[in-house]
Amino acid sequence: MPNMSLNKCPMPEQDPNVRNKNFEEVALGYTAEMALEEAQRCLNCKNKPCVSGCPVGVKIPEFIALVAEGKFLEAAAKIKETSSLPAVCGRVCPQESQCECKCVRGIKGEPVAIGRLERFVADYAMQHEQAKAARPQPNGHKCAIVGAGPAGLTCAGDLARMGYEVTVFEALHTAGGVLMYGIPEFRLPKAIVQKEIDTLKELGVEFVLNFVVGRSETIDDLFADGYEAIFVGSGAGLPTFMRVPGENYNGVYSANEYLTRVNLMKAYKENADTPILRAKKVAVVGGGNVAMDAARCAKRMGADEVYVVYRRGEAEMPARLEEIHHAKEEGIVFKFLTAPLEVIGNPDTYMVEGLKCQQMELGEPDASGRRRPVPVEGSEFTLDLDAVIVAIGTSPNPLIRSTTPGLETNKRGCIVADDEHGITSKDGVFAGGDAVTGAATVILAMGAGKRAAAAMDEYIKNKQ
DSSP, X not given: OOOXXXXXXXXXXXXXXXXXXXXXXXXXXXXXXXXXXXXXXXXXXXXXXXXXXXXXXXXXXXXXHHHHTTOHHHHHHHHHTTOSOHHHHHHHSOXXXXXXXXXXXXXXXXXXXXXXXXXXXXXXXXXXXXXXXXXXXXXXXXXXXXXXXXXXXXXXXXXXXXXXXXEEEOSSSSTTTHHHHTSOTTTSOHHHXXXXXXXXXXXXXXXXXXXXXXXXXXXXXXXXXXXXXXXXXXXXXXXXXXXXXXXXXXXXXXXXXXXXXXXXXXXTSTTOSSOOOXXXXXXXXXXXHHHHHHHHHHHHTTOSEEEEEOSSOGGGOOSOHHHHHHHHHTTOEEEOSEEEEEEEEOTTTOBEEEEEEEEEEEEEEOTTSSEEEEEOTTOOEEEEOSEEEEOSOEEOOTHHHHTOTTOOBOTTSOBOOOTTTOBOSSTTEEEOTHHHHSSOOHHHHHHHHHHHHHHXXXXXXXXX
């Protein structure tokens, strides 16, 4: 008999007043019993609407049916037929706006907890699988990947499974991209990411670290080295700032820098060598997932007061509902309909002392379809602070576009690529993820990497 409960099986979590002082994972994961209970809520619909909401086409009803039978390793294998990073996706994908929003069970009640089940089976496989990933028979062709983030890792994994010799070139000293430097440990443990990368190594993928494409070698140099097709998945790591007075004071961080220091450079660990300001009163400007990550990290780094300053209302926030909920539980204070006007600093010490703000109200919709924030006259006020973290967006680093003749980019600095195949204006070069779209989600980047891998395979076959 199916489980007809209207509600998902709850996910165990750390207590908010405990977890906001540590970097251990917030969500503790399902037990086998919980997974079986939740899997039995799936109706195994004939037309599989949930699959249409997954950017990488995971065979959702099929893997959940295996979970319901207690075949956890088989369920993990089913997911891995289409997804290279299941343990990552189960943690950070916005399932509520993708696969789960298509779930029939969500019409009357909550949808099946697809993400929680994916996380469970991926973790189970990591703990119980003994055999290494089988290395495919080589097909005699070479591909290069620029960037070891979600798009690049996915593209590399798919190409390796087709038999290609794949080399991933990564600018940083660690592979993983935003999974390593951006998303905090309490949302995505780095050991999980490393295990996913290790699986790609077992498939034969080679990683070359500390290699800056555009400086170490150019795209054209890589072609000269014998690579027949190149995928650019270099992300969007160039931060956008507020363009208000006082942004040069000490204590103003881009969210990218702050999160990189905390996550990749381990500033959260006791006696860490990484320098970081352990501020007591922090404002994070922005309303996306990156802003939530920065605010929650600041709290864990010892801040007594953390504000999220966002110029629209809560309903307009682009962050995941789960992240907003967790942040509120952890004591983060939200200042909605609030826009920063100036960073106040001490001219003698050059340190941040406050953030001058203005109340806003929502007017007519702008080009994005969201109602435009309009200043409320005479509503200025100042928050007493010693740090400001800016999380209002990023764009691609200009290095690759400036060193790659024939590669078309748009006015935002993003590479112009066909959405269906990742084909760019330069022959043999494919691109996807944030380098094309600007800052977006992990799963959308993975979908782009997957589509590009198929197109690269077709491209090389047609050249033979």
